[in-house]
Amino acid sequence: MRAIRHRRRSIPALAALAAAAVAAPVLLTAAPAAAHAHDQRDGKLARELVEEVTARGAYRHLARFQRIADANGGNRAAGTPGHLASAAYVHDTLKKAGYEVSYQDFDIYEAHTKTEKTTVLGAEPRELATAAFTFTPSTPAAGLTAPLALARVDETPGCTADDYPAGAFTGKIALVKRGSCTFVEKQNAAAAAGAAGVIVYNHSGTTPVRGGFSSPAEGRIPSAGITLAEGEALAAAAAGGEVRVRLDLEQEHVRKTTRNVIAETKGGRADRVVTAGAHLDSVPEGPGINDNGSGSAGLLEVALKLADEGANKKGKGPANKVRFAWWSAEELGLLGSEHYVAQLSARQKKDIALYLNFDMIASPNPVQFVYDGDDSDKTGEGAGPAGSAQIEALINGFLDKKGKPHEGSDFDGRSDYGPFIANGIPAGGTFTGAEGIKTAEQAKRYGGTAGAAYDPNYHGAGDDLKNLDLKAFDTNLDVIAHAVGTYAQDLRSLGK
Incomplete structure (x- = not known):
């Protein structure tokens, strides 16, 4: 799962090249196939998949991802040999199982920071710990020297035009507190006010904003x-008089190529496509076995068991076409799924009945989150497109029957459901937590440690094979199997 936009990781990092990308054609059947006579509306396929898919079976894929990371610098990040090897493993495994499989290549950028320094000028100049933003423009070779100008600090600091008094920022370096909106929004508001540069100081902790x-x-x-302490000190000093700083940033941006893996059943109605996805890339800091080897492995195992049920054999496949996707560059901003959806035609988008997303499903201190399709929690971004509520109800009902507690998770845009929702495609799925902190109430319901992160190894070197909750993994494998098996045969609950 990608970091919250205003909590992005340190560079090197990657992002999509907005220019035209080279892509393999989307796997689509030209015309709808007739529904099979053995349309199993009684849920038989779902039950069989749930029975056959096991954590033991899916664990072999996790182990393979770990070995790939170990052999490739400790990670499987987009644009690296580790990710290419992971994609090849998924691709080749599905090809052997009879799926129609393709790579979808697209371009991304890598950022290499050479200089990142802030100096407070005066009688006794001092340097501040500084982190250049990923894909920042470089300053002039001699640095950018200018007075500081303070953006207003309120509930949305530096997020809107009225946080920057007219004429007060022209040619100056804006000092902005972190929080409430994206770094892009803060930068754009500062630039629109005439600022020559922007320094964002943290809202907590002792490290510079990344x-x-x-x-x-x-x-x-x-x-x-910069850090919270340095930002507050600069703000206090600038409130009492002019403070001049020199910002020195040099960053190189290198284009690379990465790829999605797309696999679909050979049969099934092509105008009623059941799509399920998980991102395959890790961050550069670790192997990404929970984030998101877990979702990738779970999806792969379900796809293999679906093939064992005859999904790719003539006359035996599901009523509806099932498409599986392993996205790249999710950690850089959902770039793989965004690229995929962007190059679909209007007709191809309409043919997708729903999208299921599985990201971080084996967190070591887990909570069973289900994406809140109906906005019953009344928090965050609101309900998903029509049909999302029914997906949530299907998953919740399955968990209820298994006696598994669960709770909602907002469609906050941090995973690959985002581009599908933005295009009106109903979505749902599960998640067991990232850097969020488990409450005492959650610890009582799910076990684990209150006051600790759901995944203490989130985006770190410790996100490896040793730091997983395999019971949570097994539960979510069953969720994937049940949802895929149900919708592969029956879309009536979505009104289709």
Whole structure:
């Protein structure tokens, strides 16, 4: 799962090249296939998949991802040999199982920071710990020297035009507090006010803000992060008089290529496509076995068992076409899924009946989250497109029958359901937690440690094969199997 936009990781990082990308054709059957006579509306396929899919079976894929990471610098990040090897493993495994499989290539960028420094000028100049934003423009070779100008600090600090008084920022470096909106929004508001650069200070902790943009094209003015303590000290000093700083940033942006893996059943109605996805890439800092080897492995195992049920044999496949996707560059801003959806025609989008997303399903201190399709929790971004509520109800009902507690998770845009929802495609899925903190009430319901992160190894080197909850993994494998098996045969609950 990608970090919250205003909590992006340190570079090197990657992002999509907005220019035309080279892509394999989307796997689609030209005309709808007739529904099979053995349309199993009684849920038989779903029950069989749930019985056959096991954590033991899916664990072999996790182990393979770990070995790939170990052999490739400790990670499987987009644009690296580790990701290419992971994609090849998924591709070749599904090809042997009889699926129609393709790679979908697209271009991304890698950012290499050479200089990141902030100096407070005066009688006794001092340097501040500084983190250049991913895909920031570089400053001039001699640095950018200018007075600081303070963006207003409120519930949405530096997010809107009224946080930047007219004329007060022209040619200056904006000092902005982190929080409430994306780094792009803060930068754009500062640039619109005439700022020559922007420094964002943290809202907590003792480290500099690690921010960034999705691509070099989003970077308008030199941008960097500093710590909460240094930011508050600068703000206090600037409130009492002029404070001049020099911002030195040098960053190189290198284009690379990465790929999605797309596999679909040979039969089934092509105008009623059941799509399920998981991102395959890790962050550079670790092997990404929970994030998101877990979702990738679970999806792969369900696809293999669906093939064992005859999904790719003439006359034995499901009523509806099933398409599986392993996205790349999710950690860089959902770039693989965004690219995929962007190159679909209007007809191809309409043919997708729903999208199921599985990201981080084996967190070591887990909570069973189900995406809140009906907005019954009344938090965050609201309900998903029509049909999302029914997907949530299907998953919740299955978990209830198994006696498994669960709770909602907002469609907050942090995983690959985002581009599908944005195009009106109903979505749902599960998640067992990232850097969020488990409450005492959650610890009582699910076990584990209150006051600790759901995944203490989130986006770190410790996200490996040793730090998983295999019971949570097994539960979510069953969820995937049940949902895929149900919708492969029967879309009536979605009104289709």
